[in-house]
Amino acid sequence: MRILLIEDDRRTADFVVRGLSENTHRCDTVADGRDGLFQATHDNYDVLIVDRMLPGLDGLALVKAVRAAGVMTPVLFLTSVSGVDDRVEGLDAGADDYLVKPFAFSELLARVNALGRRPALQAEPTKLRVHDLEMDLIRRHVERNGQTIDLQPKEFELLELLMRNEDRVVTRTMLLERVWGFHFDPKTSVVETHISRLRGKIDKPFAVPLLHTVRNIGYSLHAPR
């Protein structure tokens, strides 16, 4: 993927570029807001990573300008201000996701991958399928290998998110935000508990596990390889 990183802190920029390059992404860096706006609107990128506080033009104004120019490239905000208002502002301005500094690179990579491969325009699927696990989104019915699986509403949402991101890592934070609407780090094993319940229903009774733990990062649902 081609990624544009607009970030004025050299160390962060180097860290991100190195990581992304190692993961076969091509990454351009710009340190100034105005240059970033020019680059973002005059070149084709798959994902923009934008720092909130930039010289020249701040991140919020930059994203607004990018959107106003009709460029719909997915935008990930990097912000050191974790206030909810800041995040809401960022998303309102047209960003697709945000990540609070300091961040783990794995989290950034997972989010960038999720954004970049997000299908641009596609009819909403009514059925999801991973290996022999099937989810009917209309009937809200899940079965594996022809065997019906009963899920609690939140377990269903959890599985849906994992299935939609098949073969990609979904981080703990992403799960907390999207499934439970938690924007804080719980002190108890909320995620682990629910993942383990889900695993008990979709994996335990079957020979091949589909739900895999990616240590210290999150979870990934994929067919055996």
Next chain:
Amino acid sequence: MRLANLYRSTPFRLALAFAVLFVCAFLLSGLVAFDLIKKELNARYDNRTKEMFSTIAQAYADSDIQDVIDATRAHIAATSGQRSLFLLQAPDGRALAGNVAPGSVPEGWSERPGSDFGIKGDYSYRLYSGKVGPDNLVVGTSNEETEELIEIVAGSFGWASIVVILLAVAGGALLASRAQRRLDAVGDTMARVSHGELAARIPLLGRGNDDLDLLSREINDALERLSAAVESMRQVSSDIAHDLKTPLNHLKMTLEDARLKQDRGLPVAEELESLAEEVGAINQTFEALLRIAQIESGARKARFTRIDLNEIFATLAEVYGDVAEDAGDALVWTSDANAEALISGDRELLTQMFANLIENAIRHCPPGAIIRLNVTTSRDRIDTVVVDNGPGIPAEERDKVFRRLYRLEKSRTSPGTGLGLSTVKAIAELHDAVIALTDAAPGLRVTISFPRLGGPSGEAARLHLTGS
């Protein structure tokens, strides 16, 4: 107080302005009175002049001017000094009778200086002239008496003005200096506070209920809150410094270990892992502190929406039911059947607040505990309760646990930032909710009482909680 200072003082300026205003009003009313007196006096003298003229003129009978001459002379005789002027002139200008030199006077009223008639002195005369038969009679009255009277009036008025001005200025200065002394006390106190003497308070110099005292009391209250805030900030920064020292020391030791291992060619992955963990924990502490500060700023109030607390509890009961079960505890949620528990609030923060309380209960209770969530709705309040039957918090510690980074001695060793309850309190206060920790014997009961949306809010909360 030096004169320049006195002039700069607001009370003195006010007093001075008031004195000027007062003197102006006094002078204006004096002028009006003066004018009225003068007019009245003139009218009276004119009457007398006309009367004398008529008396003399009546003496005239059938072309015999002699009676008139006699009458004129009689009047002249009765006049003392030169207060009145009489002149009877034949048509040719010759004086037939009179106490002054002849002169020409137009008919009717006129005013002429005495010198026109050879009279010494500065006085002028009001004259009435008219025909008596063929002759001309002039009767006049000097304005001497009027002038004298007016002089007396003006003189006394002038003295009164001086006294009034002196009284106004002196009184104003006196009152001003008294007010100024009290203002100076306020100024001095503020100067002391700004120089770091946070305990300084404004002395109440009045009777305790005037505006300056009320203002002083307001300022004192503000100073009280300010110094409490500064004190808690001081406390927090020293707590933070203290709290960070331990993990930073751990970091340093782990780094040393890693370096030693590296020197010996051993893998250091384990150390790096532990370093990352430590740094993560430090970051979390800062995140939580920043978040509390952000909540306390109150900016989020602008985003408040209608929230049904039952919905939040339903979600949390679902999320944490399994977590509690895994920890060997039970989570029970009860609520008024189908009653809406509506408040104005921020869903994300409220979720975090209750999640915090539930997580505290799960973490601090031994397995087998029962954690109950309850929402009750009354006319104007909504009470939410999170109660467990675990170890509880000793009564003397219950206030301290809301302090940032404060942790009970026994939980020092378990993970946690010591900011959970501070966050809870900040969120509750943002929602104008009142939080109380009570003994559930055994266990801890956390009650948070919200003003009900649409219900009469305000002080009711405090009364309600302390009353029950």
